[in-house]
Amino acid sequence: MNASVTCIVDEGAKVGSALIGSKGSSLVFDVDGKRVMFNAGRSGRYLVHNMHQCGMKVDSVDAVIISRPAIDQIGGLNNFMTNRTVPVDVYSTEEAWDCKRLLGGLISADNVGGIKKQPAGDDWIQISEHLFLSPCVDQATREMVMVLITADGPVVFSACAQSGITDVLNAVKGRFGKISAFVGGIYLKRQKQPAVNQVAQTIREEFGIERIHLNGCTAMEGIQKMRVATSNDSIKDFFAGDVLEFEV
Numbered sequence: 001m002n003a004s005v006t007c008i009v010d011e012g013a014k015v016g017s018a019l020i021g022s023k024g025s026s027l028v029f030d031v032d033g034k035r036v037m038f039n040a041g042r043s044g045r046y047l048v049h050n051m052h053q054c055g056m057k058v059d060s061v062d063a064v065i066i067s068r069p070a071i072d073q074i075g076g077l078n079n080f081m082t083n084r085t086v087p088v089d090v091y092s093t094e095e096a097w098d099c100k101r102l103l104g105g106l107i108s109a110d111n112v113g114g115i116k117k118q119p120a121g122d123d124w125i126q127i128s129e130h131l132f133l134s135p136c137v138d139q140a141t142r143e144m145v146m147v148l149i150t151a152d153g154p155v156v157f158s159a160c161a162q163s164g165i166t167d168v169l170n171a172v173k174g175r176f177g178k179i180s181a182f183v184g185g186i187y188l189k190r191q192k193q194p195a196v197n198q199v200a201q202t203i204r205e206e207f208g209i210e211r212i213h214l215n216g217c218t219a220m221e222g223i224q225k226m227r228v229a230t231s232n233d234s235i236k237d238f239f240a241g242d243v244l245e246f247e248v
Contacts, residue, residue: 003031003130003148005157005183005244008050009041009076010215014241019053021240022046024072025159025185025216028056031148031248032128037064038146039159042072044079050240058083065120065133066092067159068143072217074099078112087114091133093121093142120144124175130248137171138163145184147172151247153180160217162187165199169207182209183238185216186226193225200229213238 009026013019024042028035028051035056041047048058058080066074074096081088097117121144125133132147145168146157154176161168165186172179182203188196203209214223215238227235238244 001248003029003150003246003248005029005148005246006054006056007215007238007240007242008037008054008056009039009043009047010238010240011219012215012237012239013050014239017053017241019050019241020046022050024075026050026076027146027157027184028054028061029131029146029148031131034062034128034131035060036127036131037061038157039067039073040064040076040080042075044076044083047076047080048083054241059086061088063127064088064090065127065144065146066090066096067145068141068162069093069095069099070160071099073159077115081112081114084114087116089116089118091118091120091125091127093136093144094119095142132175134171134175137167143168145172147176148246149176149248150180153178155179155181155183155246158182158184158186158216160185160187162217165202166206169203169209173207179207179209181211181213183213183244185218186214186222187217188222188225189217189219191222191225193228196222196225197229200226204230204234210234212236213244215239 013021026041027038
């Protein structure tokens with residue numbers, strides 16, 4: 001059985017497509033007969049547009065995960081919900097509902113119908129047979145990550161890893177053992193090359209992860225620095241419209 005993960009929102013978009021690059025991040029998992037959205041990006045308009053470009057109906061999503069209390073992850077949720085006709089479970093920490101858009105009010109279950117709030121952040125939550133949501137990997141940032149259990153081992157999906165990649169990987173390794181791949185964002189803004197070299201060394205040497213797909217908070221500057229740090233082509237990008245397949 002296979003699972004697929006589609007990037008819906010990222011600043012980068014698939015070349016030659018009608019997809020729109022946008023701030024924030026959003027991934028969609030198709031696994032175990034369920035469709036799960038991991039974050040909603042900053043703009044709901046671009047989120048919904050890109051979903052349609054990828055052949056996905058808004059109502060086809062069975063659950064939504066908001067990984068951290070930041071507008072880049074929850075900003076598109078209200079618009080996403082107004083395009084739905086059925087309620088949906090939304091897993092998040094309580095702090096996520098305090099995020100305010102630059103234009104408009106709070107992102108809140110009270111402002112738009114159909115959100116079925118599901119508390120998260122304290123313990124591991126099994127979303128489906130092969131898909132798990134972590135507790136907060138850091139209490140300051142209140143960030144959570146997704147883990148897909150594949151035939152090759154656990155794959156980590158992160159929006160930002162703002163507290164540091166070591167916190168994220170230790171949390172997953174402690175629960176599931178050796179990690180086979182990392183996908184998503186690492187907060188590398190304004191990091192100089194020696195600091196990025198250390199991040200790359202941590203991922204590849206300390207945790208033994210060779211398959212790495214970067215997007216989100218990493219940004220193109222960070223992706224390029226990670227490629228310099230590894231001196232090979234093991235660092236792949238993962239832009240809007242790209243799809244990863246895994247055997248589960």
